[in-house]
Amino acid sequence: MKNVTAICAALGLTAMTALGCSEAQDEATGKISWPDGKKAAIALTYDDALDTHLDVAAPALDARDLKGTFFVTVGSYPFTGRMEEWRELAGDGHELANHTLFHPCVGGPDREWVMADRDLATYTVGRFVDELALTNRVLEAMDGESVRTYAYTCGDTTAGGESIVEALAPYAIAARTVQQETPTTENGLPDPYLIGTYAEGDPTGEQLIGYAERILEDGTVGTYLFHDIQGEHLSVTAEAHGELLDWLAEHSDEVWVTTFREIMEYVREQEVAE
Template sequence: MKTPLLLLPALLGLGAVAPSQAQTTSVWNNKQCAVVLTYDDAIDGNLDIVVPALDSVKLRGTFYLIGSSPVVAKRLPEWRRAAQRGHELGNHALMHPCDGSLPGRDFVTPDNDLSKYTLYRAVSEVRANNTLLNAIDGKTARTFAYPCGDLTVGGVKFYDQLQNDFVGARGVTSGLQTPAQIDLTNIDAYMINGQSGDYLVDLVKQAQKSHTLLVFLFHGVGGGHGLNVDLKAHRQLLRYLKAQEKNIWVAPMVDVAAKVKASQQTAAGKR
């Protein structure tokens, strides 16, 4: 049977769109989207509340550890066990330096003021933290998270010297992105501080509809940090992710970034 001419534009349009969507979902393990749960600063609540909560629903997250944190030093065996269960121990720098010259940075001390760092010191401290993390989990592939989202030392992007040390780096700019849109040197993330469970779930639904990557940036869960999300809200998010596990790929940042990197390299090779 001949195809009516009026239908040809629609059919051609479908042919143009379908491969793109198929390529995107293949990066997300043939699911609608990818969700990454990240937790910053190596606080007690990560081990006391978050890891058990994730383990209870068999989801895996990324914990960005500050190497100098007392919670790292005092609880090494517990961090090691978390890594053994599939959670990523990410790099949040050795001293968590932030740019004290920026507005609202009264909390920055002279000892960890990134604006007073040399480029060499910034890079060296991140690499020293990688050595520590490797001693804990035995892994060489991991991701980095910029302390305070600060990217530069003296106007120079210090991560440029670290790209071979990591699979990717998480930033603090909110956004949902397709694999092609993602900048692996500064991956978008939604910082959560006091938002409701409905808000968290709605973000996931938006990612499902747009076939994009959604990264959550948590600090305290149920307390323990100035930036915090309510336990009920966090639990509501985990319940939704578990219920939708056939449609949503929930994985540590290192796994998702590796898939994105491979897809971008493949796309670049076809140009």
């Protein structure tokens, strides 16, 4: 097996300790040896740049010294109307991630709410990546970061009927789906562009914790998809959200809770080590 530290150095990654580059992948194919003796990794992700992310979710995370990933739609009013607060959020160590410029989705039956000019079915892949690139530029102006992750809007992975998954590579190091399971690549590692998530509607704290326990048992990557916290849009209660955060804080010796970007940077390093 190749030496991970040497590879990281060759790639010019100076923050080897932060990225866990000194950690090696287990000899068993696909088994990840997480940093600092952790047994699994979980990212708390929040979609659509909603007001309750700033007003409820971020304070709850900060109170427990946890970091979250906020998949923002930069053309939405809660983002454009509170840009300085989003900038401060990033400055506090949370991740601003790409959730497109206008949140286009594939329209059709049961999706009559999709506006004609934001229907991914009428996009080309070229238009999609142009908007993706512009979103990255806006976010870089906010937080100074050049490495970005992505979340599929409405879980859709096509534009104009063509897959956008492979087109993501120049713009995002990883992408989160809306499916719970994560497929693996040939080397047994999680597919970085099809990372699964817990996205059940109106869950209890017990249900949220149950998913974390399964991720811990499997020793893999897990994510949560939240929209409103104690709000109106696909909401989860602040109580259930808080119960999960308390559990994660109490199990910080076992579960690596950090941004989706940091977790996926680490996972991508395991690919290099193969």
